[in-house]
Amino acid sequence: xxxxxxxxxxxxxxxxxxxxxxxxxxxxxxxxxxxxxxxxxxxxxxxxxxxxxxxxxxxxxxxxxxxxxxxxxxxxxxxxxxxxxxxxxxxxxxxxxxxxxxxxxxxxxxxxxxxxxxxxxxxxxxxxxxxxxxxxxxxxxxxxxxxxxxxxxxxxxxxxxxxxxxxxxxxxxxxxxxxxxxxxxxxxxxxxxxxxxxxxxxxxxxxxxxxxxxxxxxxxxxxxxxxxxxxxxxxxxxxxxxxxxxxxxxxxxxxxxxxxxxxxxxxxxxxxxxxxxxxxxxxxxxxxxxxxxxxxxxxxxxxxxxxxxxxxxxxxxxxxxxxxxxxxxxxxxxxxxxxxxxxxxxxxxxxxxxxxxxxxxxxxxxxxxxxxxxxxxxxxxxxxxxxxxxxxxxxxxxxxxxxxxxxxxxxxxxxxxxxxxxxxxxxxxxxxxxxxxxxxxxxxxxxxxxxxxxxxxxxxxxxxxxxxxxxxxxxxxxxxxxxxxxxxxxxxxxxx
Ligand code: HEM
Numbered sequence: 001x002x003x004x005x006x007x008x009x010x011x012x013x014x015x016x017x018x019x020x021x022x023x024x025x026x027x028x029x030x031x032x033x034x035x036x037x038x039x040x041x042x043x044x045x046x047x048x049x050x051x052x053x054x055x056x057x058x059x060x061x062x063x064x065x066x067x068x069x070x071x072x073x074x075x076x077x078x079x080x081x082x083x084x085x086x087x088x089x090x091x092x093x094x095x096x097x098x099x100x101x102x103x104x105x106x107x108x109x110x111x112x113x114x115x116x117x118x119x120x121x122x123x124x125x126x127x128x129x130x131x132x133x134x135x136x137x138x139x140x141x142x143x144x145x146x147x148x149x150x151x152x153x154x155x156x157x158x159x160x161x162x163x164x165x166x167x168x169x170x171x172x173x174x175x176x177x178x179x180x181x182x183x184x185x186x187x188x189x190x191x192x193x194x195x196x197x198x199x200x201x202x203x204x205x206x207x208x209x210x211x212x213x214x215x216x217x218x219x220x221x222x223x224x225x226x227x228x229x230x231x232x233x234x235x236x237x238x239x240x241x242x243x244x245x246x247x248x249x250x251x252x253x254x255x256x257x258x259x260x261x262x263x264x265x266x267x268x269x270x271x272x273x274x275x276x277x278x279x280x281x282x283x284x285x286x287x288x289x290x291x292x293x294x295x296x297x298x299x300x301x302x303x304x305x306x307x308x309x310x311x312x313x314x315x316x317x318x319x320x321x322x323x324x325x326x327x328x329x330x331x332x333x334x335x336x337x338x339x340x341x342x343x344x345x346x347x348x349x350x351x352x353x354x355x356x357x358x359x360x361x362x363x364x365x366x367x368x369x370x371x372x373x374x375x376x377x378x379x380x381x382x383x384x385x386x387x388x389x390x391x392x393x394x395x396x397x398x399x400x401x402x403x404x405x406x407x408x409x410x411x412x413x414x415x416x417x418x419x420x421x422x423x424x425x426x427x428x429x430x431x432x433x434x435x436x437x438x439x440x441x442x443x444x445x446x447x448x449x450x451x452x453x454x455x456x457x458x459x460x461x462x463x464x465x466x467x468x469x470x471x472x473x474x475x476x477x478x479x480x481x482x483x484x485x486x487x488x489x490x491x492x493x494x495x496x
Pocket of ligand 1 (some may be wrong): 127293297300301360366429438443444
């Protein structure tokens with residue numbers, strides 16, 4: 001046998017042996033033979049006969065667990081709603097619960113070495129740089145300027161044009177996704193994709209970004225990582241589409257970075273990319289950092305706004321109180337509140353927090369345990385186990401929020417005199433908590449309040465008859481999105 005052929009067979013044998021060992025390790029860890037009720041129900045999907053969403057079924061199981069923690073053996077996943085456990089994972093033993101390799105591999109092609117997808121030194125470096133930038137008051141006012149000009153120049157005119165047509169229905173989820181994409185691109189790149197123009201097809205870049213996030217999320221829910229790795233190796237199906245979408249994103253990022261380099265004088269530009277360019281010379285690294293921000297800030301805000309308007313459509317009394325509060329602070333003719341005025345609106349803030357409590361954009365978030373450990377509630381965690389905290393279920397726990405946990409009541413966030421009173425972030429990890437708490441929290445809240453208030457003051461949005469009393473059904477993905485969108489009837493308030 002010639003030596004090349006021998007080398008080839010040797011390579012194939014070693015690859016096969018390694019794949020078999022990986023497969024065996026994978027099955028041993030996941031316990032696919034588990035016969036407990038939860039695992040049987042998961043594998044047979046029988047939970048779908050009683051629950052609309054997987055997160056609702058998990059919530060039910062967690063509510064009935066004495067510790068507020070469950071173990072889904074077939075997934076090798078320990079899920080908790082216990083605030084003490086959450087504090088332990090995200091703060092006390094932070095080093096023992098990194099993002100871990102499995103998710104880094106899943107999101108690696110899209111996010112590379114961006115902040116969202118790294119641990120250790122790379123994370124510390126980006127975290128320090130990004131938090132210095134985001135705390136800067138000039139970037140805060142830059143972010144607010146972008147939001148208010150997009151609201152004034154695009155969002156309000158769009159809703160006005162729709163409301164002038166009788167019985168016109170608008171998918172608000174789609175509008176918010178376009179809106180937040182324009183915003184985060186302007187903020188991160190200083191580039192305006194102009195998505196909030198419904199007469200134009202959504203930009204190629206936004207489409208590529210949508211596809212890349214969707215196919216990356218699909219990797220996370222595939223029965224075994226070997227499936228998507230196989231498809232990636234042979235460049236077929238969803239993996240081929242993912243590769244094409246990422247290629248387009250890379251091309252655009254390259255163009256923007258090149259353009260900025262040619263322009264020079266980064267210090268005079270406010271966008272995040274220009275700020276990072278002043279201290280980073282590696283273009284691939286810059287691309288990764290900025291793409292992480294795009295992912296972090298786009299769908300989350302759109303998701304939060306969509307659920308908020310779904311709740312308001314079902315709770316007109318909350319909408320009325322928001323308008324009453326704003327009338328005391330703003331002029332009658334004022335279209336958009338100022339940054340300082342928004343800060344004075346405690347009821348508005350409470351309503352947004354309450355909406356995020358029941359419908360957190362990031363419904364669950366997982367870490368991987370590095371060394372064997374025991375959680376404060378006594379749960380044993382073996383090295384390599386996936387540990388998930390579940391903000392969606394936490395928002396519905398009577399043990400955390402009391403008997404009325406399932407109700408939409410902004411008042412629970414207000415103390416005497418109507419002043420907003422925050423809760424422990426470990427009870428409410430909607431923005432995560434501890435050392436990796438969301439860096440865009442303040443920005444996101446200001447954006448949500450500004451958009452919501454501008455719409456509420458000028459328009460009345462109603463659910464069409466056929467969607468009344470329908471509970472949202474979520475699509476699988478990294479961020480919560482309602483299947484079928486949020487179709488609402490739009491009318492200008494003065495026309496009512
Ligand atoms: C309602 C809106 C938002 C919600 C609910 C939210 C929630 C979260 C959550 C749960 C995480 C932790 C994710 C993980 O580690 O797996 C996170 C991280 C992060 N968020 Fe947000 N986010 C929002 C908006 C934003 C915005 C607008 C930006 C940017 C301008 C942003 C920037 C970031 C960054 C950079 C991280 C990574 C922090 C780190 O790993 O140290 N977020 N966010």
